[in-house]
Amino acid sequence: MAAEPVFELGTITVVGKSPEVGEIGEDQVSSVITRQEMQRFNRDNVGDAVNLLTGVTVSTNVRNEKTVTLRGFDARQAPLFIDGIPVYVPYDGYVDFNRFTTADLAAIQVAKGFSSVVYGPNTLGGAINLISRKPTAVWEGDASVGFGSGNERQTSVNVGSNQGQWYFQAGASYLESDNFPLSGDFKPTATENGGARENSYREDRKLSLKLGLTPNTTDEYAISYYKQEGVKGQPPSTDPTAARYWQWPYWNKDSLYFVSKTALGELETLKVRLYQDKFDNAINSFTNGSYTTLKTSGSGSVSTGVSVYDDQTEGGSLELESVRFTAQTVRFVTHYKNDHHVERDAAGTRGAEFKDTLVSYATEDNIELSPNWLLSLGLTHHELRPDMLYNASSAYSLPDTKSANDAQAGLFYDYSASARFYATVAQKSRLPTLKDRYSARLGTYIENPGLRPEEAINYEVGYQGSPWVGAKAEAAIFYSDITDKIQSVANVSGTKSQMQNVGKAQTTGLELGLKSLVNAWLELGANYTNMYLKNVSSPGSKITDVPRQKLTLQALVHPAPQVELIGFVESNSARWASDTIKLGGFTTLNLKTVYRPMAKVTAELGVSNLTDRNYFLADGFPSAGRTWSANLSYQF
Numbered sequence: 102m103a104a105e106p107v108f109e110l111g112t113i114t115v116v117g118k119s120p121e122v123g124e125i126g127e128d129q130v131s132s133v134i135t136r137q138e139m140q141r142f143n144r145d146n147v148g149d150a151v152n153l154l155t156g157v158t159v160s161t162n163v164r165n166e167k168t169v170t171l172r173g174f175d176a177r178q179a180p181l182f183i184d185g186i187p188v189y190v191p192y193d194g195y196v197d198f199n200r201f202t203t204a205d206l207a208a209i210q211v212a213k214g215f216s217s218v219v220y221g222p223n224t225l226g227g228a229i230n231l232i233s234r235k236p237t238a239v240w241e242g243d244a245s246v247g248f249g250s251g252n253e254r255q256t257s258v259n260v261g262s263n264q265g266q267w268y269f270q271a272g273a274s275y276l277e278s279d280n281f282p283l284s285g286d287f288k289p290t291a292t293e294n295g296g297a298r299e300n301s302y303r304e305d306r307k308l309s310l311k312l313g314l315t316p317n318t319t320d321e322y323a324i325s326y327y328k329q330e331g332v333k334g335q336p337p338s339t340d341p342t343a344a345r346y347w348q349w350p351y352w353n354k355d356s357l358y359f360v361s362k363t364a365l366g367e368l369e370t371l372k373v374r375l376y377q378d379k380f381d382n383a384i385n386s387f388t389n390g391s392y393t394t395l396k397t398s399g400s401g402s403v404s405t406g407v408s409v410y411d412d413q414t415e416g417g418s419l420e421l422e423s424v425r426f427t428a429q430t431v432r433f434v435t436h437y438k439n440d441h442h443v444e445r446d447a448a449g450t451r452g453a454e455f456k457d458t459l460v461s462y463a464t465e466d467n468i469e470l471s472p473n474w475l476l477s478l479g480l481t482h483h484e485l486r487p488d489m490l491y492n493a494s495s496a497y498s499l500p501d502t503k504s505a506n507d508a509q510a511g512l513f514y515d516y517s518a519s520a521r522f523y524a525t526v527a528q529k530s531r532l533p534t535l536k537d538r539y540s541a542r543l544g545t546y547i548e549n550p551g552l553r554p555e556e557a558i559n560y561e562v563g564y565q566g567s568p569w570v571g572a573k574a575e576a577a578i579f580y581s582d583i584t585d586k587i588q589s590v591a592n593v594s595g596t597k598s599q600m601q602n603v604g605k606a607q608t609t610g611l612e613l614g615l616k617s618l619v620n621a622w623l624e625l626g627a628n629y630t631n632m633y634l635k636n637v638s639s640p641g642s643k644i645t646d647v648p649r650q651k652l653t654l655q656a657l658v659h660p661a662p663q664v665e666l667i668g669f670v671e672s673n674s675a676r677w678a679s680d681t682i683k684l685g686g687f688t689t690l691n692l693k694t695v696y697r698p699m700a701k702v703t704a705e706l707g708v709s710n711l712t713d714r715n716y717f718l719a720d721g722f723p724s725a726g727r728t729w730s731a732n733l734s735y736q737f
Contacts, residue, residue, distance in 0.1 A: 107207040107208050108184055108234060108323070110360045110372070111230070112210060112230070113210065113216075115467070131212040133211075134151065134154065136203075143707060146200075147169075150203055151211055155575075156632070158173075158646065160646040160718045161722050166197035167197060167199040168198065171226050172581065172608055174227065174581075177189070178555070179228060181229050181231070182229065183356070184230070184358065185374060191412045191457075192410065192534065192536050200331050204259065205257070205259055206233065208232045209229065214226065214227055214581070215525035215527040215559060215561060216527070218507075219418070219463075221418065222461045222481070223532060225556075234261065234272070236261030236270055237263055240737075242258070242260035243258075243737065245257050245734035245735070250282050250728035250730070254277055259273075266315055268315070269312050270310075272309045273306075274306070276304070277305075279297070281297075281301050281725040283726050284710075284725075290339045292338065298725075299337060300348065303332070303333040305330070306331075309327050310327075311324070311325040320363050322361040323360050326358075333348075337390060339721045344390075346388065349383065353379075354379065356376065357377045358374070358376045360374050368423060369423045373417065375416075375417035376415065377414070380413070407446060408446070416437045417437055418435065421433045429469070430467045432465040433464050434462075435461065436459070436460065436462075439459075442455045452492070452493050452494075455487075455539055456487075456490075459486070460483070464480050464481075465477070476510070477510065477512075479507075481507040483504060483506075483507070485504070495541065497550060501551075508527075509525065509526065509529075511527075516566075517566075519567040519568075521566055524561070524562045525561045525562075528558050529559060530554045531555040531556075533587055537600050547593055552601070552602060553602045556584050561580075562577070571618035572615065573614075574615045575613070578610070578611055578612075580607070585602040585604070588601070604638050606635060610632035611632075614626075628653045633649065644677070646718075651671075653669070656668045665695035666693075672688040673687055678719060682720050684719075689711075690710070691708065692708055701736045703734045706730075707730050708727065710726055
């Protein structure tokens, strides 16, 4: 299968080898998941897709949303981007990675620790960048339909055309499931009787449109529109004392993006990114598992059993790149982002409203010290300016502006055309979210508008290259020192807690990866992560949701020209779910058969968690047992 054409304006790199047109260049500070890999291993959402990489952990939060951490940093500290544009929810900085499907993506780019200043603020531990497609032919596209366990059905269509001086790309996808099956080894509780998981239905629809102009060989202008609509049930915890009976009647996102590149003579290039994102969602809270009576207690939206959030963010960035100086590529970048959050109850009454403005100024200089040595330097300054603060149940004045300064340096050595060694150090920050500062968490917390930014220094040495023909390898040793970490402090006033800058943590780890063609009919690969997280400020408190070790093995067998057999094994060691609960490790096996009766037609039949392992990523939330899937796709 040929490499999927990517939207080059959407890629973010610090330094790397020059890419061919329509491809992502080899970049030692980021890993790439191709569309081919997403399809090969049935990674239909972004969370499952990035889990293919070293240093990545997938878990679930108390809302049973799929979460992702990069070397222990969560989505607030390693945000999600689309073509370099931030897309995390303004209120809490999180996203539900289950809601972001992969049918219209060309690739996913993941930077851990050291990342380009072009991403902007809050990349404390890295960044996850979704790269959209860009057509290269006069007419191209694909269509697929699939079915699976839990009465799952999904379909997607993508079409595109490149007419030389202009192009368009369009995609639509639909996924619906009634439930997912639990393992046969699951032991029923008062809130979960086994079999089909309670309240685990979902429906996701996505539309993406892109129109681009390429008036000459140096300039490009593209406008994109994304519309996502979701409906989901939230399975209750299997622990009756912790069960929430929630349903989400809608989880919607509307996005409008503009991205451009303009040559200013032969030595400078100007890149512009402008965006507007709207996030609308609602939660219905019920009294029990019958989901018939709203839970009406407390005050505000809680008194109606319905909570409505309207979030909006708009902003942009300007990036000026210059090669005017000998053996240097210099970038000057400025970012602007305005976040707006409104909470309402079922009657539409406003309960809270907050506004923030985030600005950032950065410079990056890549200096070619010699043909084999390159030095990359970066400096940034970020400011968080509170603009509006309203809460019907609390009265306080606007807090002061908060600022943070970041700096980073990387030294890269090309030992040969197929081997690169590097050493990087990156001082990064994460400014507090609206929820960090203002949420009373249903009356159990005291707000803290004066929270300061979190800070971390990330160190890494590593290697990426091709040790022999047909092989790709990577190795990295990393260490992070986190200070002023925002975490909960209990009993600040009576029984109420508060978010404070009291946390200190350290992360040490090793990542190894190797993939190689063994012969014409066999390809093998393996990834291994060993990571140790230490809570320095409170040694008795556990850092949760991250296993000490993670190992993946993959095999691709071609027993016949038209047939592929794919095997994938993932093993995670134990992880802490809280200070007192430790979840056991697990190993899962996925198998898939691919048959291509014609060059452009592909039929697939697969099974996930073949051994029906009963395992948990979060306490009270069991993962799916053995599931099957069947897909048929056509490429034109």
